[in-house]
Amino acid sequence: MSTRPDLLYSEEEEALRAAVRDLLTDHCDTAGVIARIETDAPHDLALWKTLADGMGLAGLLVPEDRGGQGATHREAAVVLEELGRAVAPVPYLTSAVVATEALLACADGDEPLAALASGRRIGALAVGLHTAPGAAFATVRREGGALHGRLSGIADAAVADVLLVPADDGGLYAVEAGAVTLTPQTSLDLTRPVAEVTLDGAPGRRLGDAEPAVRRALRAGAGLLASEQLGLADRSLTETLRHLRERKQFNRPVGGFQALKHRLARLWLEIAGLRAAARGAADALATGEDTDVAVAVAQAYAAPVAVRAAEEALQLHGGIGMTWEHPVHLFLKRAKADSIAHGTAGAHREALAGLVDLRAP
The missing domain is CATH 1.20.140.10 (Butyryl-CoA Dehydrogenase, subunit A, domain 3)
Incomplete structure (x- = not known):
């Protein structure tokens, strides 16, 4: 029999909140965010480096034996509350949550997972941001050992080092960002830009099953x-x-x-x-x-x-x-x-x- 969950914030979660809020207060003021979205590079990669590398927050959902912090979704949720309050232009949701969770489900995902957990690299799942859990998602064609196709609405693809691409053979492939072509797409939220990803014979390494x-x-x-x-x-x-x-x-x-x-x-x-x-x-x-x-x-x-x-x-x-x-x-x-x-x-x-x-x- 399951017990009733305790939804109150623990002392550790409140301490994490305070640390993240202090950092964002000092390094993510709204005037700076507005100034960034007027440029072609809205992401604050210096802030991301501090969050991911300096505070170790990119690896919260990754077990310690796989290179992460071994925390839970409750701690990640606290971080996202504070990032939401600041409308912080960092790829936390896309890399530290979505891409990380995809890699955790892959049999051969340990190498890119450790890189994402350490903050050395940024990942993006090449599935449209609008896609709901359980809904059908677009795939690319695998032909001759390479990937071909076009995927739209990919959030934070502009700063990703590695893209996790689902293919029509049922596999999820790691593709280096330099092997694809990105075309920016119009988004109402300029702090989380989306792009169309085009693969024209891009090499990819199979990590596991896409579904x-x-x-x-x-x-x-x-x-x-x-x-x-x-x-x-x-x-x-x-x-x-x-x-x-x-x-x-x-x-x-x-x-x-x-x-x-x-x-x-x-x-x-x-x-x-x-x-x-x-x-x-x-x-x-x-x-x-x-x-x-x-x-x-x-x-x-x-x-x-x-x-x-x-x-x-x-x-x-x-x-x-x-x-x-x-x-x-x-x-x-x-x-x-x-x-x-x-x-x-x-x-x-x-x-x-x-x-x-x-x-x-």
Whole structure:
């Protein structure tokens, strides 16, 4: 019989949060993020090196005997909460979670896995960011010992050193980034760019079977994405509260008006629910209990709450919220992009209905 999970944050998780938040406060201010997305290189690789190498966070999900830190998805979720709060332009979700989980499922994935865990290399799973766990995914053609084809919507491919590419023979192949052609694609969220990957006779080394690896990777990505959305929603509310305390009309703080109090209270309750759902998904991934259900619940709930929190932040900041210099547009764009990443809320509700045998008539 399974026991009830403890979804409260442990002392170790709170210490990890404090360390990551301190680092991001010093090295990932929103003005710097806005300045980066105006260039052709939005990723902050110096920050990534500190997170991955200096703090060892890239290997949280990797067992110690395979070169990692031997932590769990609960710790990775805490990191993603803080990265979501900062809208940090680093490939943590794509490399340290999704690509890492795919490699953990591969029989011959130890060599690239150790490189990703140490932060020496960045990996990306060459499956469209929009793909939900369990959904069909595109593959490339393997012919004459080389890979041919085109895959679109690959997140953070621009900074990946190695791409994990599913092929039509059922295998997952490691392909060096220099062997493919990348074409940037338009994305609403400029802090997590996507690209089209073209393989024209690219060599690849088979690591294992694609189907279980991709399924495992996307499930972990979807489950932990909820923690990023939680951090994003919480930061949106915090910034809105700060603004409404400082902004005055009729010689009193705007936040004192009853109608706004009601809106903020409702949003606070929704974010509290999101925290429970996100923590439940992280705990289920860590323990392996009711994982599919917990992930579907979290993603069915997370996107609408994160988007509404960002939309409320934009509206309640008034005219200043519409300016490029204010960070609220970063929150809204990330929330909207996250709402279709690893499956829409509707797709997860449909999956959940099937899992609990409550399909519509």
